[in-house]
Amino acid sequence: MRFRHPDGSTVHLAYCTNVHPAETLDGVLAQLRDHCEPVRKRLGRDRLGIGLWLAKDAAHALVTDPSALRGLRTELDLRGLEVVTLNGFPYEGFGAEEVKYRVYKPDWADPERLEHTTALARVLAGLLPDDVTEGTISTLPLAWRTVYDDDRAARAHAALTTLAERLDALEELTGRSIRIGLEPEPGCTVETTADAIAPLTAIGHPRIGICVDTCHLATSFEDPNTALDALAAARVPVVKSQLSAALHAEHPHLPEVREALAAFDEPRFLHQTRTLTAAGLRGTDDLGEAVKE
Template sequence: MRLRYADGRLAHLSYCTNVHPAEDLDGIIAQCDAYAVAVREQLGSEVLGLGLWLAAPVAAELAADPTRRKRLRRELDVRGLEVVTLNGFPYQAFQAPVVKHAVYQPDWTTGDRLNYTVNLATILVDLLPDDAVRGSISTLPLAWREPWNAIRARRSRRMLDLLAAELARLHARTGRTVRVGFEPEPGCVVETTSQAVDLLSGIDTRWLGLCLDLAHLACAWENPETALAALRIAGLPVVKVQISAALAVARRSGGSARRPRRERPRRERRRSAP
């Protein structure tokens, strides 16, 4: 859906598809028919935005074949669906019975993660509506927190530099802007806003920034307003916000929900839909 700020700027609200299993082009189209079109009709909207998830194998196929990208764009158009953002966090098999640490592999120390994300950017420039100012891709916050050392940190920074260079080349070739947002999550190298400031300062913010997931902020006991202020001061842009996942805490009789004194956020969990 398209929303407008008071100053006239356009905001895109999208339905994320990574909760639905589909890892080839035909499956993605069938998924749109089964879920996305129904959501659009239920909302009574002419156009519904999708936060589309493409597994690595189908992303590689689409990136290599302009004809298949045109087909996907056509299939989306006729269904009243548009895409300005892709979910690039899960690499593949996100609907497997047990996900856990597999969702963090391959991480940002590897060329596989770089290639997957560049493939997504290549696809996104062909899916973006003509009037979209830019597109975004969310991705994992570097890696799971263990193992992590100086060597892996240097390797990941090299990958981020290569990613920024590829996004700049894509812009030069197509005229379209795609930015990648690293999504802080409990248990990862970048769990919190303060860690994002420490570990991601110096990235090329023309192309790279943060994806804020409100559920992840809640798990880390962070206040969204405070987090945004810290990122603003650090000069780290927020390129995407995920707001559809939320925590619910039942109130106790005669009391209020509050943070336990000694309990820390769980470090290992299944990923929830953004």
């Protein structure tokens, strides 16, 4: 959906489709039919923006077959849907029975991440509505922390620099400006917005910025105003925001609270957990670990 900001600009609000797993183009088309169009109708809107997630195979099919891309665009129009942003964080297997740490592969030190994100940018440029010239893609915050050394950091920096150059060329070719936002997440190399400032200023390109996720802000106990002010002072562009929620337990030591939290521990996704103590943040990679402490 589109809203008019007081400054006169247009704000796009989109329904993110990665909550409905689909690995293939046929699966994406089914999402539009079974979930996105019904949401639009329930809201009573003529058009609904969606934040589309395209797995590796679906992205490859669209970028290598112009007719497939035209078909998807036609399907979007027929169902009253529009795409101005993609979720480029998960690569594949996001609907598997167990995802956990696999969601961080390939990371930005792996050439496949660059190629996949380039493909997504090309697809998005072809899906943007006729009256929209800017699109965004969120992506993982470099890598999961445990396998990230100086060599991998250098490779990630080079990959993102190359991506920025490709996005410049894409705009020259299509007239569409695509920007990428690293999405800070607990447990990753870039865990907080503050962690993002150094690598993004080192790249120093306006097409490579940050995606601010409200759940991840809350999990790391970041104050939104402080975080945004610091990003603005460092001239790090916020290219996208994701509105999501985190669970907060005011008294986590109580048995009944731990029992309630344990009900959310499940085998598919990581649920990173942070506790604010006098000594700072104390964290675990998954909720199951936290409730057993």
